[in-house]
Amino acid sequence: MHAVILVLIEVPIVIALSRIVGLGCRWIKQPLVIGEILAGIMLGPSLFGLIAPDLAAALFPAETLPYLNVLSQIGLIFFMFLIGLELNPKYLSGQLDIAILTSHVSILVPFSLGTLSAIILYPLVSDGSVSFTAFALFLGAAMSITAFPVLARIITENNLQRSRLGTLALTCAAVDDVTAWCVLAVAIAVAKEGDFVKAVPTIVEAIIYIAFMLTVGRWLLRYVVKLYRRTGRLTQFLLAWIYIGVVVSALITETIGIHLIFGAFLVGAVMPKDHDLVREIAEKTEDFVLIFLLPVFFAYSGIRTQIGLLNRPELWLLCLMVLAVAIAGKYIGTYVAARVSGIDKREASALGWLMNTRGLTELIVLNIGLSLGVISPLLFTMLVIMALVTTFMTSPLLEWTYPKRLIKLDLVEPEPQPESSAEPVTGVYRILVPVANPSTQQGLLQLAATIAGERSPAAVVHPLSLIEIEEDYAFQSTPEGADRLIQERYQQLEELIQTLEPPPIRSLIHPIVRVSNDVARATTEIAALDGISLIVVGWHRPAFSNNRLGGRVGQILSLAPVDVAVYIDRGKQSLESLLVPYVGNIHDDLALVIALRLLTNYDTAFLSVLQVTQTPQAQSEFSYELRDIMQQLPQKVRDRVSLIQPKEASEPIPAVIEASARADLTIVGMSRAWGIERQTLGRYTDELAIQCQSSLLITRRHSQVSSHLDVIS
Amino acid sequence: MKNHFNLKSLAFYSIAIGSVLLLFKIVSTYGEANLKAQKSIQGRYLLSLEQNLPDCLEFSDLVLDLQQSGVYLNGSLLLAETNSRKTRVGEKRPTLTGKLNDRVLQLNGNVPLSAICHRPVGSAVNAIAISSQIQANKLVGKLNLGKTAREIAFTAKHLDSGESIPQNH
Numbered sequence: 001m002h003a004v005i006l007v008l009i010e011v012p013i014v015i016a017l018s019r020i021v022g023l024g025c026r027w028i029k030q031p032l033v034i035g036e037i038l039a040g041i042m043l044g045p046s047l048f049g050l051i052a053p054d055l056a057a058a059l060f061p062a063e064t065l066p067y068l069n070v071l072s073q074i075g076l077i078f079f080m081f082l083i084g085l086e087l088n089p090k091y092l093s094g095q096l097d098i099a100i101l102t103s104h105v106s107i108l109v110p111f112s113l114g115t116l117s118a119i120i121l122y123p124l125v126s127d128g129s130v131s132f133t134a135f136a137l138f139l140g141a142a143m144s145i146t147a148f149p150v151l152a153r154i155i156t157e158n159n160l161q162r163s164r165l166g167t168l169a170l171t172c173a174a175v176d177d178v179t180a181w182c183v184l185a186v187a188i189a190v191a192k193e194g195d196f197v198k199a200v201p202t203i204v205e206a207i208i209y210i211a212f213m214l215t216v217g218r219w220l221l222r223y224v225v226k227l228y229r230r231t232g233r234l235t236q237f238l239l240a241w242i243y244i245g246v247v248v249s250a251l252i253t254e255t256i257g258i259h260l261i262f263g264a265f266l267v268g269a270v271m272p273k274d275h276d277l278v279r280e281i282a283e284k285t286e287d288f289v290l291i292f293l294l295p296v297f298f299a300y301s302g303i304r305t306q307i308g309l310l311n312r313p314e315l316w317l318l319c320l321m322v323l324a325v326a327i328a329g330k331y332i333g334t335y336v337a338a339r340v341s342g343i344d345k346r347e348a349s350a351l352g353w354l355m356n357t358r359g360l361t362e363l364i365v366l367n368i369g370l371s372l373g374v375i376s377p378l379l380f381t382m383l384v385i386m387a388l389v390t391t392f393m394t395s396p397l398l399e400w401t402y403p404k405r406l407i408k409l410d411l412v413e414p415e416p417q418p419e420s421s422a423e424p425v426t427g428v429y430r431i432l433v434p435v436a437n438p439s440t441q442q443g444l445l446q447l448a449a450t451i452a453g454e455r456s457p458a459a460v461v462h463p464l465s466l467i468e469i470e471e472d473y474a475f476q477s478t479p480e481g482a483d484r485l486i487q488e489r490y491q492q493l494e495e496l497i498q499t500l501e502p503p504p505i506r507s508l509i510h511p512i513v514r515v516s517n518d519v520a521r522a523t524t525e526i527a528a529l530d531g532i533s534l535i536v537v538g539w540h541r542p543a544f545s546n547n548r549l550g551g552r553v554g555q556i557l558s559l560a561p562v563d564v565a566v567y568i569d570r571g572k573q574s575l576e577s578l579l580v581p582y583v584g585n586i587h588d589d590l591a592l593v594i595a596l597r598l599l600t601n602y603d604t605a606f607l608s609v610l611q612v613t614q615t616p617q618a619q620s621e622f623s624y625e626l627r628d629i630m631q632q633l634p635q636k637v638r639d640r641v642s643l644i645q646p647k648e649a650s651e652p653i654p655a656v657i658e659a660s661a662r663a664d665l666t667i668v669g670m671s672r673a674w675g676i677e678r679q680t681l682g683r684y685t686d687e688l689a690i691q692c693q694s695s696l697l698i699t700r701r702h703s704q705v706s707s708h709l710d711v712i713s
Numbered sequence: 714m715k716n717h718f719n720l721k722s723l724a725f726y727s728i729a730i731g732s733v734l735l736l737f738k739i740v741s742t743y744g745e746a747n748l749k750a751q752k753s754i755q756g757r758y759l760l761s762l763e764q765n766l767p768d769c770l771e772f773s774d775l776v777l778d779l780q781q782s783g784v785y786l787n788g789s790l791l792l793a794e795t796n797s798r799k800t801r802v803g804e805k806r807p808t809l810t811g812k813l814n815d816r817v818l819q820l821n822g823n824v825p826l827s828a829i830c831h832r833p834v835g836s837a838v839n840a841i842a843i844s845s846q847i848q849a850n851k852l853v854g855k856l857n858l859g860k861t862a863r864e865i866a867f868t869a870k871h872l873d874s875g876e877s878i879p880q881n882h
Contacts, residue, residue, distance in 0.1 A: 112736055132745050133741040
């Protein structure tokens with residue numbers, strides 16, 4: 001088969017596998033990059049070649065490798081351009097003193113340890129074609145890497161970009177990145193020339209080219225920005241010139257004797273950071289590069305990774321030594337420097353783990369080393385394992401050393417609040433309202449605000465809007481991009497809040513906007529951390545599923561350790577007439593208490609309690625707790641409660657449906673009687689949810705109902 | 714930016730970077746002078762056997778494909794024409810492992826007879842041990858096949874990349 005056809009068969013396999021394994025990693029809260037690296041390794045001799053050698057040889061024969069290499073090099077050039085583009089001087093603004101010290105020490109220590117470990121590794125895993133100096137320099141550089149792009153995603157995903165730790169880690173990683181690329185450039189020059197002295201001309205030429213780019217290159221790119229501002233959009237003509245610039249710059253650095261990637265990185269780095277232009281370039285470039293070309297790079301790298309080469313216990317010991325040197329060097333360097341700079345132990349430790357993230361950047365460096373012959377296939381495999389382990393451990397170790405609840409307290413600047421009224425620390429009645437789309441959930445927020453009520457001594461409604469970021473390297477998932485999305489979402493929520501009536505109630509609303517890829521989990525975490533009293537979540541009939549209360553609403557119902565109410569909006573503006581069908585289970589008690597809270601808040605509202613019995617003999621009496629609550633209610637509230645009985649022998653659900661015709665809002669506890677209880681197989685029946693003629697609020701109780709009645713105390 | 718480069722931090726950076734450079738200089742001087750890595754022997758070698766393999770009805774040319782990572786060796790022993798037709802990456806994993814010590818290489822592994830013989834008698838998988846010395850661009854040594862104590866002497870010529878294998882058949 002022709003090699004081009006084979007490559008075209010290989011690429012979809014590579015893309016599909018990297019997406020599938022990437023999804024798996026997302027599921028276990030790991031960065032996508034881990035999945036992509038693993039997918040590449042799986043396609044190589046370490047797994048595919050091991051279990052199906054003939055098929056692997058047929059699908060990935062050597063004649064296709066040059067094609068894959070060309071694709072991966074093009075991908076790498078444009079990926080490095082994107083990384084440079086993303087390197088915003090803004091990241092260098094915070095705590096620069098500490099960051100420069102920490103990042104330099106966090107390079108110097110692992111570099112020194114790497115150099116020392118070369119004494120053990122060189123005679124064992126290198127051959128005479130490589131000089132010791134080049135080997136030691138390269139090993140030192142490989143140990144010193146911190147992957148800025150992966151670290152930036154971990155920080156965004158953990159909502160750390162506004163925390164002291166997050167800004168410090170980002171600044172350190174940005175400084176680290178630039179320094180490590182410089183060390184690598186020197187290492188490549190030395191590896192190519194054999195020793196330092198011969199590499200000096202290359203290094204001098206590289207410095208001249210960097211200076212050229214910082215002056216003339218920047219001047220030319222400013223002209224590009226001017227042109228962009230004049231036309232107001234990024235034309236294909238302009239983008240074509242930018243791409244030509246990237247490739248030409250890559251060629252120049254390759255000719256100088258460093259590597260293609262530096263030229264591409266430089267163009268991105270010196271590009272003036274006009275936000276709109278950068279965003280447009282990134283958005284136009286990143287999809288094809290990240291979806292198509294980068295997985296090919298991972299596959300090409302994975303095919304060269306042979307875990308089978310570690311076939312002796314002594315080699316695994318060497319691998320452990322490499323891992324220990326890499327982790328200890330980065331951790332100790334960062335920790336000590338941070339402590340010297342006055343950072344507390346916990347934060348210094350978290351910073352040490354964050355700086356250990358090596359991910360993709362390490363892989364780029366290792367592939368250069370293997371291609372140049374500076375590192376042998378065996379050492380390449382050990383270092384790939386090291387890159388995987390150090391990236392994999394970052395998120396869990398960060399959570400272990402510095403749990404989210406503590407990071408929250410260290411926000412550098414408070415999140416924007418619509419009106420900064422002072423909230424009492426304790427005894428606040430908080431309602432959390434997950435809002436997926438601010439433009440369609442006015443009814444939901446209005447209901448939550450009405451339940452909170454302006455009469456309550458301390459009631460707050462938190463509309464929670466979560467921003468899902470799917471791509472690891474996409475521009476919108478950079479801290480800067482994510483920040484912009486967060487600000488836009490705050491703006492949308494603010495517009496929504498201004499539509500709520502009566503106007504005084506708007507001051508109760510305090511939105512929360514977070515980055516999260518798991519809405520249900522994030523909602524329940526925030527509910528637990530912020531002492532939420534009630535979650536009110538909206539529900540829309542799913543178009544392609546009969547699992548009525550499934551999906552995210554179902555997950556919140558299962559996971560949330562607080563009371564939950566699910567709202568089905570039928571578009572009724574008024575909340576004058578309330579109906580609570582009462583069977584007598586604990587969830588009904590919550591329904592009744594929420595209705596009483598609404599009555600207490602609004603003097604014109606009336607409540608009808610439909611006492612439904614499931615059997616003729618049974619009496620659906622109020623519980624002791626509820627009777628007690630009723631007695632404490634002021635007379636003017638009790639007067640507006642009426643008990644009604646359904647017609648004889650009437651089934652509960654039709655009785656409620658009939659009564660709901662006269663109500664604005666029906667509040668029911670989750671109960672089998674209403675057909676809205678979770679069944680053993682996880683499916684829900686939903687007759688009431690579909691047929692109820694008023695808006696419907698389904699309650700699921702978790703804690704004491706009295707917590708909802710602070711308004712009467 | 715006023716405080717970033719004061720005298721104290723400049724002194725610190727000078728000392729820190731200076732000591733790391735000094736350490737690097739000491740280590741690299743020591744390494745260049747005292748540490749010797751093994752000679753690079755990676756590549757394909759065409760084996761000339763002094764006699765035919767046992768249980769093989771037809772004399773076959775063999776190619777030893779060596780992968781080297783320092784002292785650690787991995788290799789595949791294949792029929793010459795299989796090796797020229799098939800490609801190295803993505804195909805079967807190396808079947809032989811071993812070490813290189815002072816120009817002496819030892820390789821061991823299990824190879825099916827069908828992989829190294831055109832007309833094998835039976836389908837046995839043989840334990841193979843190769844011990845050899847590097848002499849100029851050649852390997853000179855012996856090959857032990859199966860449990861028999863029979864040793865077959867060979868010399869192996871290094872094939873340059875892209876060099877075709879002379880066909881005897």
